[in-house]
Amino acid sequence: MGSIGQPLKRKEDHRFLTGRGKYTDDIVRPNQAYAYFVRSPYAHAKINGIDKAEAEKADGVVAIFTGADLEGIGGVPCGWQIHNKDGTPMAEPPHPALCTDKALFVGDEVAIVIAETKAQAKAAAQLVMVDYEPLPAVSSIKAAIAEGAPLVHADAANNRCFDWHLGEKDPVDAAFAKADHVVEMDVVNNRLVPNAMEPRSAICEYDPSSDMTTLWTTSQNPHLIRLLLGAFVLQIPEHKLRVIAPDVGGGFGSKIYLYAEETVVTWAARKLARPVKWTAERTESFQADAHGRDQIGHARLALDKDGNFLGLHIKNKANMGAYLSTFAPAVPTYLHGTLFAGVYKTPAIYVEVEAVFTNTAPVDAYRGAGRPEATYQLERLVDKAAAQLGMDKIELRRKNMIPKEAFPYQTPVALQYDTGDFIACLDLGLKSADWDGFEARREEAKKRGKLRGIGISTYLEACGIAPSALVGQLGARAGLYESATIRVHPTGSVTVFTGTHSHGQGHETAFAQIVADHFGVDFEAVDIQHGDTSQTAFGMGTYGSRSLAVGGSAIVKAADKVVAKGKKIAAHLLEASEADIEFEDGKFTVKGTDRSKTFGEVALTAYVPHNYPIEEVEPGLEETAFYDPKNFTYPGGCHICELEVDPETGMIEVCNITVADDVGRVINPMIVEGQIHGGVAQGVGQALYEGCIYDDDGQLLTGSYMNYTMPRAADLPMMTVGNHVTPCTHNPVGAKGVGEVGSIGVTPAVINAVVDALSPLGVKDIEMPATPQRVWAAIRAAQG
Amino acid sequence: MQNFEFHRPKTIAEAVAALKSSDGDGKLLAGGQSLIPVLKHELAMPSALISLADIGGLDEIRLDGDNLAIGAKCTHAQVASSDVVKNTIGALAKLAGHIGDPQVRNRGTLGGSVAHADPAADYPAAVLGLGATIKTDRRAIAADDFFTGFFETPLESDEIVTAVLFPKAEKAAYAKFASPASKYAIVGVFVAKTGGGVRVAVTGAGPKVFRVTEMETALASNFSSDAIKDIAVSADDLNSDVEAGAEYRAHLVGVMARRAVDAANG
Ligand SMILES: Cc1cc2nc3c(=O)[nH]c(=O)nc-3n(C[C@H](O)[C@H](O)[C@H](O)COP(=O)(O)OP(=O)(O)OC[C@H]3O[C@@H](n4cnc5c(N)ncnc54)[C@H](O)[C@@H]3O)c2cc1C
DSSP states (O other), X not given: OOSTTOOOOXXXXXHHHTTOOOBGGGOOOTTOEXXXXXXXXXXXEEEEEEEOHHHHHSTTEEEEEEGGGGTTSOOOOOXXXXXXXXXXXXXXXXXXXXXXXXXXXXXXXXXXXXXXXXXXXXXXXXXXXEEEEEOOOOOSHHHHHSTTOOOSSTTSGGGEEEEEEEEOHHXXXXXXXXXXXXXXXXXXXXXXXXXXXSOOEEEEEEETTTTEEEEEEOOSOHHHHHIIIIIIIIOOOGGGEEXXXXXXXXXXXXXXXXXXXXXXXXXXXXXXXSOEEXXXXXHHHHHHSOBEEEEEEEEEXXXXXXXXXXXXXXXXXXXXXXXXXXXXXXXXXXXXXXXXXXXXXXXEEEEEEEEEEOSSOOBOOOTTTTHHHHHHHHHHHHHXXXXXXXXXXXXXXXXXXXXXGGOSEEOTTXXXXXXXXXXXXXXXXXXXXXXXXXXXXXXXXXXXXXXEEEEEEEEEOOBSOXXXXXXXXXXXXXXXXXXXXXXXOTTXXXXXXXXXXXXXXXXXHHHHHHHHHHHTOOGGGXXXXXXXXXXXXXXXXXXXXXXXIIIIHHHHHHHHHHHHHHXXXXXXHTTSOGGGEEEETTEEEETTSSOEEEHHHHHHHHHSTTSOOXXXXXXXXXXXXXXXXXXXXXXXXXXXXXXXXXXXXXXXXXXXXXXXXXXXXXSXXXXXXXXXXXXXXXXXXXXXXXXXXXXXXXOBSOOSTTTSOOOOXXXXXXXXXXXXXXXXXXXXXXXXXXTTHHHHHHHHHHHHHHHHHHGGGTXXXXXXXXXXXXXXXXXXXXXX | OOOOEEEOOSSHHHHHHHHHHTTTOEEEESSOTTHHHHHHTTSOOOSEEEEXXXXXXXXXXXXXXXXXXXXXXXXXXXXXXXXXXXXHOHHHHHHHHTSSOHXXXXXXXXXXXHHHTOTTOSHHXXXXXXXXXXXXXXXXXXXXXXXXXXXBOSOOTTOOEEEEEEEOEEEEEEEEEEOTTTOSEEEEEXXXXXXXXXXXXXXXXXXXXXXXXXXXXXXXXOOSGGGGTTOOOOSTTOOOOSSOOHHHHHHHHHHHHHHHHHHHTO
């Protein structure tokens, strides 16, 4: 029995599907005012002055603040410090919450206009006269590193943020020196706009009588926001700052960070002693949500004559945007460079990454964060190696895979994999996709005038972040443990407070399944609470596929404490020794007898302690635990994509996608499959549809859904999702994480399939997104 | 969006009067699928909106001799599902059934689409490709005289489109290469053979819908895709944007025209 492993329907969906979700924009406070931000229309401009006189006279205006008004408060901080090759710290220019003397990207926050209504705030914002002096801008990595490029920050020479490396260079040089084959390629990881369905929003209320500040905000990690906002920016002590992230409609990374808008809204609400609310319009989401990816790089793989990988050298450049977002520096470094072993036993790896500032929106983690970039580069390179050496791409992969006997496996790029079975996933994927039958399908498509291709990626990712001590050494300015409090009520129902945050992941269901089974109580008797810093113990939130592996483990630890205390109480009630009490299926039993007390009876006794071991244990049944992971977790597997190209138009139709993953222990298979579907959709989006484009002046050309293509249901085929589980060895749940596997694993499989489809025409590579026009152009170029 | 007055007249005459009294600054509101986005982005800030909702008699579809008359207020969904349309000009029903998404098709209207004259809209290709006639409250305008430029028509500021008369077609088909993002036409080609001859109309590719006379001549003597396979359209005056450059569009005009001819031949 038990609920773990059952595809139980999601508890949260009833309120979401019936329109009863409560999102930040649904929060209404008495006497609230509305904010609208004046944003820079220029990518780079000096601000010579701001005249707000006209705007201040407009209907309904309460206040208008500019950067000058914020003097004395801290800038928006960065949460991760990377060190350069020479040991010096990265360039970390200030990020004032409102621009002071310069605006650095289109959409940069210049002023906040607060009025009685949203329409009034917006109308008045148009009357704020900003005297901009446009400056030359750099809007791409290439422009930023060009000789004599304009500087985004005066104190970041050459627009460089950092120049980082990982692994050892000498062994890699030696590998190349003795290699029989060298395969190289340039790879671009396109820039993406996260596009959560719910735009960012914040409403802050200050109560002067209690000196309490409450901020409701669209966050994946309310405690982190409280820490950054309270301790680093506004100097509000934690007990006077409450941050609530209610229902949140998708984040994908973009709602991890502390943003200028929520910072200024909080400051203004305190200043005015009046609730202030702001909700982004979709245009603002395009302009000012932290974007994802945006890397260019060069990869070189050394192989011996039999195709064994000898060494890998990666030389990449990453775009940080105009300011350092909260976790931005970690993305192209420790979430990226550490991934280049992948599923392969490459003995020597050296990764160099240079990060640059540009006059574009800040770039930070987006579903997958660093790992998709690495996986894409590696899996394209392996396909290219197979083609160059004339080897079968499956056999080349198989030959180089880390065998399951090799775990724990130490890679040359810091990580130690605990477990996995890559070959089993590969075989499962090949079988489910009918890889061997593909050539017949290719022939059939040819008769219809279509070019059919198949592509594979065998990948691994690192998530479940992360051991605090380790990430501390790597530059994190926070720990990455997780918290859980379990409150057993007198009649045996349970409320669980988790430090993670659910914004689509289904925690209210999966976590309840764990607790229900642990205590042998009904699934309906368990409620999961999250998102309010005044209720939960300090937790780090949800990103990096960490919630079940880290947050779930904290829950298991807290549940173990509850059971341990319950045993003491049961031993007293049953007049037995504590050591003889066993707990199973909701019953405390004296070993070898039929004498027992139910979980509910023990709970009631804890709260009505008439007959109670009061000398030994306190009344009540409530436990808190913090869990700091011992290692990262390593989900991985094999993704296969089959598609057809219309050679006349360049249009691609994805025909089927097969996933064979190892995400560790599965609590709710329906949620796991849903996470994979969503991740795959976004991974296909990166490969075929999504591309954020700035022109040379830093104007955002793809600022709406008119020309930024999101993947839609109709663009995606039904997916075959298979699982080959090897439980995580170092956390009590056995889970590895599933939130990002889709967007990490599938992207290279899609592009490998496009190249496979076009290879009969001589096409060897294609840049993402592989839009119809790009495919058409690639065919034309290959045919001369 | 700026504030505006809202009128809901019962007759065309009242609507015209309301437009006149707004000094050319009022706008008709049909399905709102083009106008509301324009207002939201403040690309237009009319002082008044005059809704067509309560005006009767503008949503009929009927055969009128050799013409299929479709009322201005007919929604795309109505046209797509009409048996009369399917039986006389099946291509038109199909075209309407592929505009935008279900919400758009249930609100957006034929009259709104032609009056808006979006260079990437679908209907203008059918209107020009079939050589239709646009009927207004005061005159009839031939398709060739109607689409005069980028979002430009000869409609006066107080003029109301009441119906479009489409000649029955012997053969007709529309081939659309939709923008993967917006689903508007990057290139859409409507090919038709009617009593008036053969027409090839292209939407999406240029600043306005236009005809390709070279293809029309070739098809008039041999209505097959082979007849036009060597006819290239110049990229010179075509649109270029992040999704599709002018050369790609020129190429697609050829591909879509051939596909339309093949489809028209069944
Ligand atoms: C998401 C989305 C996707 C879309 N995709 C497509 C697509 O793929 N292909 C396509 O062709 N279109 C597309 N459209 C546009 C859609 O077809 C509109 O319905 C159409 O362009 C306008 O019709 P409407 O009735 O909504 O007009 P409205 O928006 O109400 O009006 C448009 C203009 O026409 C004027 N007008 C309206 N009726 C009359 C009349 N009877 N006489 C004179 N002037 C009038 C109005 O004053 C206004 O200037 C899309 C729209 C949306 C929102």
